[in-house]
Amino acid sequence: MLAPPPILVMAAFLKEIESFSSKNSLKQVPTYITTSDGKRFLETREADGEIKLVQQEGKSLGFCPDLRPDKEIGVALPRLFIASQDVAYDKSALSVLGVTHILNVAADLPNAFPSDYVYCSVPMYDDEDEVLMQHYSKCQDFIDEALSKEDGRLLVHCRAGRSRSVSIAVAYMMHKDKSLTVEEALGKIRETRPNADPNAGFFKQLKALEIELQGTA
Template identity: 30%
Template sequence: MSFLEQLKARKLLLKSSVTNITHADGSQERILLSKPGETQKMTTKTYGFIVDTKPDFVPACILEDFLYLGPQDAVMRENVDKYQLTDILSVGIETSASNIDDENDPIVQTHFVECLDLPETNLATTANRTSQIIKCVHDKKGRILVHCNAGVSRSSAVCIAYLMSDHKMNFETAFALVKSKRECIRPNDGFLKQLKQMDRNNS
């Protein structure tokens, strides 16, 4: 058997492999290399955030009569009325004004800050903007609901950052407070690392 024939024979013994690709929008795609020179895109896609699969309508009150935290499901007119919300802060997920519109009541102010739920996202830049918005609502004696998709990672991270910057809490105290109000919170590992670094920078 010639050397070229040996190489061709060895190619047939190669095992298939899978490559994961993360796109700029946070979506992740798997590509299967089944045979040498042949690739096949697998249809399943995952995203850089937790996919919310069940209704979760009740926001958690983090600071009494002022700061509320929840998922996208909590952005509804019933909650605006019940908690007398003046502002909605959407972190990474824009919400439709149709969820909260009521022509007979004052208009609720909506805010949107871009943020991917990825460990490499610069949380300091996001938290600086969200903390300014939350502080302005506090100064005008309003009430704000902060939400992302599931109310687990992004929105909880910016609430913790706000407590650290404006209420001078350390990371452990701020995290424990938010966790005690909404047990399911879990900022991604990159956000946790950055929050701890913010704490060290403030001390």
Template identity: 35%
Template sequence: MGNAYSISYTCYIQLLSLCDYYLEINNQNLNEVYPRIYVGNLSTSLNKELLKQTGITHIIIALTGLSPSYPEDFKYLSLSAIDDKSFNLSQHFENSNNFIEQALQNKDNKVYVHCVCGVSRSVSIVCAYLIKKYGITPVEAIAKIQTQRKCANPNEGFIAQLGEYLENNKFEKNKLPNFYPE
């Protein structure tokens, strides 16, 4: 059994390295996708100096099995989540929305949301926040995030859950401000 774990762990490390390389060459390690909300990858979450320089105060971990790296420096919300279309990510939407909303009440706070690559889980969490705040569709939320983070691409199961979240809650439709020119 140890051998299967070693192969699995080795593949995981190789995948993480490829992910980091792709994101680094495309300048996608850390992006402000909404004023004071950043999306990024696991490696960036371990770069305390960069997080501090960026002014990050709050971190959402959308990843199973990862403990906060710097609990004395940042306020954390850990969400146990896997990037699988059958995983129920929507169970975390209200908790993450409340965490973001509470953090942003202080104009000096900034929130960093990450998973492994900053492509699916973390983007979906921020989409849920934009959907609740503006009553926009998942497609609109993803498109807005993609203006700043080109690699944003939630899996189809998460997109469906975001659609259900909008439909089931009947959020008030507000005009999404043009916080970043497209």
């Protein structure tokens, strides 16, 4: 059987390329856009070329999530550290800090290395209506126990290491120094962890604690 003339082969090849490059032949890849307040949209293109954004169903996060690992470590007091889950789940980071005890105040985060560290789990939600002080006593006892040991070094963490863990650390700092204000304790933490930011409900409860402690000083 004779092979087709080269010119016919080239013509067929060019036609195949043209067909592949056709706008209708290309697979459309969905494009998603997340706004600064956490809303998610699907970008679609109409037949006439007009681009439309269709909001996706589901509750907005209320923020644009930052998925980058957060390995920044805050220092509340000597041997008392604050961090996110990224540090709590990084054994090498824990080793560098010399951590012996871990206080986990996240509501839905399992302890990463239960056979290697002394853990205390106090499930809390980062919700303005969460009653901070109903959890504090257990946290204080555990921190006291850890720091009473000569080599004790404690990490308190939640998910983001910004609100729950910071609030517990601030409360502990004020109990240890009753002249300390919330702003002063928070300022101290922010020297090493600038994004420390208790939610509004926690901040209000910490201010109430400040007044109570200074009234008994």
